[in-house]
Amino acid sequence: DAGVTQSPTHLIKTRGQHVTLRCSPISGHKSVSWYQQVLGQGPQFIFQYYEKEERGRGNFPDRFSARQFPNYSSELNVNALLLGDSALYLCASRQTSTDTQYFGPGTRLTVL
């Protein structure tokens, strides 16, 4: 079975631009979460979506937004990019029966 997939793999943007990151969960998983991992640190929770509804939001500014589609895939949008938004963005889908989150390979965002 395919795991969590994310696109693109790498992305380079300049300050002030907008970016959209995409995630497809494992088949059958209805919950998707987004995390930001800054170099040398542990991942920080950004959003969780379940059945297309936002179920939780971390301590991130309103420049960050997300949505989930009927097929349970998800997009993370970041507006007005700052240098500090440079990070690895991880998507995770959750298997409800085992309460386990499975992570994708991530999208490496570099803001210049």
Add this chain to the structure above:
Amino acid sequence: GNSVTQMEGPVTLSEEAFLTINCTYTATGYPSLFWYVQYPGEGLQLLLKATKADDKGSNKGFEATYRKETTSFHLEKGSVQVSDSAVYFCALRGSDGGATNKLIFGTGTLLAVQP
């Protein structure tokens, strides 16, 4: 609030040495505890987990026991290999009844195993 504290790295070991990476947590109730591993340039892979006190998670020779009395979930392996070189993250999911299933991670411990 909930938090996870891991021992700082890097941890440098010779092949076949015994590994311990300490992890302690602060949480209300009975959180679920996880160890994830991140190989260079990759995302996180679930290594093992435990969902209640005294549970032992194990996988690929790694073990960790959920100790509520010491609020710890230390990772151990009896004989490490070069291929175990990676960053290891301890994480918890709270049991406070909130709508989210967010994971709270430690800062990670880099393990370097030398041949």
